[in-house]
Amino acid sequence: MKDYQQFRQQTRDWLEAHCPPSQRQPVIEAEQIWAGRDQYFHNNEARQYFEAMRDRGWTAPDWPAEYGGGGLDETECKILNQEMARLNCRPPLYDMGIWMLGPALLAYGNEQQKRQHLPRIIRGEVRWAQGYSEPAAGSDLASLKTKAEDCGDHFLVNGTKIWTTKADCADWIFCLVRTDPDAAKQAGISFLLIDMHSEGVSTAPIKLISGASSFCQTFFDNVKVPKEQLVGELNQGWAVAKELLKHERKLMSSMSAMVENEQESIAELAKKHTAVDAAGRLTDGSLRRDITRHLMNQGAQDLLNERLYHQARAGAVDPRLGMTIKHIGTAELQRKDELLLEILGNRGLSWENPSTSENEHTIVKNWAYDKAHTIAGGTSEIQLNIIAKRALGLPG
């Protein structure tokens, strides 16, 4: 049996030695270390930290060592995570390849594909993008229209993908494409890896209601993709996609947790911007109640997560609870945004004016940006459908 106690001590010592002070603070967006051709480090410590972790395979600690991964078992991974959390170590690498493609390749890729792609993902040399959504498909992912025609030794790809995050910086993209136009929707879909530097690939940034965004639309115009880049069986891409979608939902929630900054509390903001009585109470009783109702919902939401955590620890998870999380969380976030905007009054009507503060700009930008949260990663309507049918067992 392995000596996990020793592993923990070694890991702790190694992290103490190799994770520099600047990498032991909560990460802000501008300092994230992304993979790819234009890899950027905000300072030298970031580079050193990344390279040390990479060389140990700890950018992908649970992947097999033969592809450059850490080769850790489940317990070791957990220990590594705990020790990193103890020191507040930042994640050493951000990439769709690490989060999503890698696990899928390990499950569905052939040996050649693993050898070609996994080591480069682990070493952060390639930045991956995800090509699932299409402008006309929306929630009905399987109605995608980007098609890949069989041309002997390659596929000819035509179509467009939307919501591809940072596609303009990506080196490769994994895509769902239609390879059998006659098959019933999900049956004719395949999973392809496409080099973004291929001829006929182009990208355009998407402007959101909150302003410039990291989303792009990606266009494929007669793009030749070698047959070796098909993952899994032809027309069986839906299985791979479903695997990935699980990771995406997990990612969406962890991402939104990562981005959230500790802001001035809503009650403090209201006390600053609206009238207060001698006892320090908000004069506007209706605003005070709306804030309270939001704080109570938010408190209950945290407790819902805690319940899930306790259930998981006891090995008795009620799967119906998990189905409620996204809808509850995103709806409450939007209610909070609306309240914050309302509290700012006139000051909540612009986002980059000199007369308003940085904090006010953030509130307004978030208000607009968060409108996407009830749509992306499964709309609230889809969530409610799922709850009705799968949690409550309603018919149809």
Place this chain on the structure above:
Amino acid sequence: MKDYQQFRQQTRDWLEAHCPPSQRQPVIEAEQIWAGRDQYFHNNEARQYFEAMRDRGWTAPDWPAEYGGGGLDETECKILNQEMARLNCRPPLYDMGIWMLGPALLAYGNEQQKRQHLPRIIRGEVRWAQGYSEPAAGSDLASLKTKAEDCGDHFLVNGTKIWTTKADCADWIFCLVRTDPDAAKQAGISFLLIDMHSEGVSTAPIKLISGASSFCQTFFDNVKVPKEQLVGELNQGWAVAKELLKHERKLMSSMSAMVENEQESIAELAKKHTAVDAAGRLTDGSLRRDITRHLMNQGAQDLLNERLYHQARAGAVDPRLGMTIKHIGTAELQRKDELLLEILGNRGLSWENPSTSENEHTIVKNWAYDKAHTIAGGTSEIQLNIIAKRALGLPG
């Protein structure tokens, strides 16, 4: 051309002479003059007024004189209504026969049926009940199951009808029954008149969440109904029913207008039961806002009706507006009931206790009773379906 001016003057004089003082006040439920075998008059003036109106045919002013009706044309009817309104004359007779069956018989009945039933309706000798709804049918009226088998000279009726108002006092009932069990839903329905004194007819009162009610369930157990009591063609009863349903919806709204009493205003009630500051403002700012939001909605609702009135006067009615009335009105009424109950606090938890007042009892009873308003006469869900499809033109 008729001399309407003269008709108006004569009508006015006649009403002045024949409508006694006690019949010139807003009517309360206990003083309504209903038709039927046990006709009740709360005082002698009521009887005199009823008999005078009856003998002039003005219990049914627009029905043909040959059946005992008033024989008035449209303009004369309007004048009569205006003059009655001017003096605050009460309606001389309450009966489903007057409101609903009569118009249907005039349109669909044969000569023998008109002669048999219309004069007795006009004279208030017979009280009619309506037998449409069934326990299992709900909003899907056409799925009714009460069946009438063809037995040569009569039908044999078996089944049950629900929500028959005062069926225990009724002499006759008009019913939708299934005469062709194999036909598609609406195709196999016929319209029958049934003598409540027939063998096999029984009634049971329905207790509501607000307590005893005037609703009954009516049971038909091998009831023989002569074929002459079929109105319209066999299996064509749906056409008659649709005609009647129009009258029912109109009736529902006029009934609820009739019943409404002038109560203490909600703001006054709140000032009496909750804390008030030195300036006379409600201390609870959130309650104050909820009351305001209700009063604004109520004000807007009155103005919506006024808009419809002006549109009608200008001959340019937007039919979409009318579709919103029932849903808006019933939802707001329930919100108001909830607010009133909440304002009463502990005092709003019982309905007949000596420690609480008559006014408080009324509020609590209304709160419970009004739950039916979003269900009866077309549920809110059906209203929203109608608005979505017919007002907005959404597909499906």
Place this chain on the structure above:
Amino acid sequence: MILNEEQTMLRDTLRDFLAEQAPPSALRSWRDRAGVASFDVELWQQLAELGTAALALPEQHGGLGFGYLGLGAAMEALGRNLTLTPTLGSSVLAAELINRAGSDQQRSAMLPAIAAGEVFAVAVNEGSHYQPNMLATSYRDGVLDGAKTMVLNADLAAQWLVVAQRDDQQVVALVAADSPGIECTTEQLMDGSCVSTVHFNRVAVTELLGEGDSRAAIAAALDIASVAVAAEQLGGAEALLEQTVAFLSEREQFGVKIGTFQALQHRCAQLFCELELAKSALAGALFQLDNGADDIAQLASQAKALANDIYLKMSNEATQLHGGMGVTDEMDIGLYLKRSRVTNQLFGDSRYHCDRFATLGGY
């Protein structure tokens, strides 16, 4: 925050027993029977034998050590079946008051009696709820004067605990139910339960609980009572959701199950989300109590406010979604509808608890 094995067994036993012995239909008969009483003494004896009266009490005083999560599970079972018992008024409120305000000797004397099913009534509300700043009921020279509203189980209790003002302190006075000068009016509420209004006119006090100011103990006991009501409410709300889903899954209209209509599905799904939020708020408060937390004031107000709101909303929606049948007295829906309004007022409605939460939050 989740039930352990014993708590789960307790809940299941109680659910089965109540569904058998005291389901909603029993409340309907109770309500319609002549005479007014706040609970069925025989049924309470049986429930007390099952341990219902002793769940969260300290084990050294006859308690069963099921903890507050266990108590919550029992209250949920009572709420699900609309069973009227003195659990809330006596085993929770009175017991917590005695445990927190009483002396060791008082605890030893009274808690085992409560655990065995003896009923104590607590008179604490004036107007709509407890008034922490100043009470109109006074304790002076050994006697009580004043009046209390919404007293639970006053009709059947042998002993009373009366919260009263003594100068700038608040005390809890023990009074025999048959003392001269007590005038008690018991009335049935819309849901079939009973509460009493009590006037005290120079009523002799047996003893006071503990010494000095009991304000903190009173607030803590009321917090626990609020959480217990919340548990009862959520038991009722959950039963309503289950019944509504079952009805929608069975009832056909226009040739299909009405449960297939998406608008109704979304409403049910939304109700489920809000119910689970409220259950989480409740679990959080119970869990803190089991962890020995001293002050759960904000958690208690959060749990009660969320439970109030979802029970009101659930009962309205259940009535509507049951169509015509929902407004008849024949269905149980109406019984829940009325119970939801009564429990809404017990120990504070949502406006009260939101105001309190905000004040505690310093805004």
Place this chain on the structure above:
Amino acid sequence: MILNEEQTMLRDTLRDFLAEQAPPSALRSWRDRAGVASFDVELWQQLAELGTAALALPEQHGGLGFGYLGLGAAMEALGRNLTLTPTLGSSVLAAELINRAGSDQQRSAMLPAIAAGEVFAVAVNEGSHYQPNMLATSYRDGVLDGAKTMVLNADLAAQWLVVAQRDDQQVVALVAADSPGIECTTEQLMDGSCVSTVHFNRVAVTELLGEGDSRAAIAAALDIASVAVAAEQLGGAEALLEQTVAFLSEREQFGVKIGTFQALQHRCAQLFCELELAKSALAGALFQLDNGADDIAQLASQAKALANDIYLKMSNEATQLHGGMGVTDEMDIGLYLKRSRVTNQLFGDSRYHCDRFATLGGY
């Protein structure tokens, strides 16, 4: 309460003109263009020629006699197309102030200019809205001192009307835009419109409107401005509902039009009901104005609060129901979303108007 023939024609003409010349896409370009201005001067000239500046003004002062219902119809057309003009700030607010607070001579001098399209700016807000009790901006010894927020069209106006405190009275002072001591900062808001913040430092006043206290005139003019914004808001909300219904009727998912989903149908139907309620509240206020009512304070607050609420809700729902496309800047939905927030703050949000309605209602 309904439009007559001329008013209907006016509305249709204006709708067609704006859909052609100044649709939402024009606002997007305007916003993205460098430089900041509160309206397009050339477009305003054209609109003024169509009579937009003179709709509700008295006919003896160059007005067209279209009445307030006519004005409402025009504001709805502007709201539907998201067109930025000085109608609200100048033709409504400034004109009403002059008409109600000014002398005959002042009316004759200024109203015809406004009717012809000349732009006056009104500086009345301090903080979030007008402060009826006490203003920080003072008028003393012929000069103004203080600051105003949310001034409309200050960047392009030649003359200003400034509401100021003179002892216990409030007055309206006429000031030339180029007077020394004025410091005006114009900023673009999220929707592409502009407002200015203005500081007055011993600014010389040309003349005062009328004599004595102008408080009543100020309140009445602000009521009319609130109603005019409500009309603009409901024009926007109605356009959003139409666009959403069209989108749902066209877009397919899972093999069917998504407009067939009942949950979405019910949400749209609910929005329609609330929109028609708000339109009725608006029509009621306009109708009373046309009937010469002196005091429409409660009606104005009712109209503005209901319009605020439905525009916010409609824009949120429209964004959601458009799915992923709804959050891109490419669609017009986002422009309405932002305009709804800006108009929500113009002349008072719903909390302000509910508070005012309640105070006027004596509770």
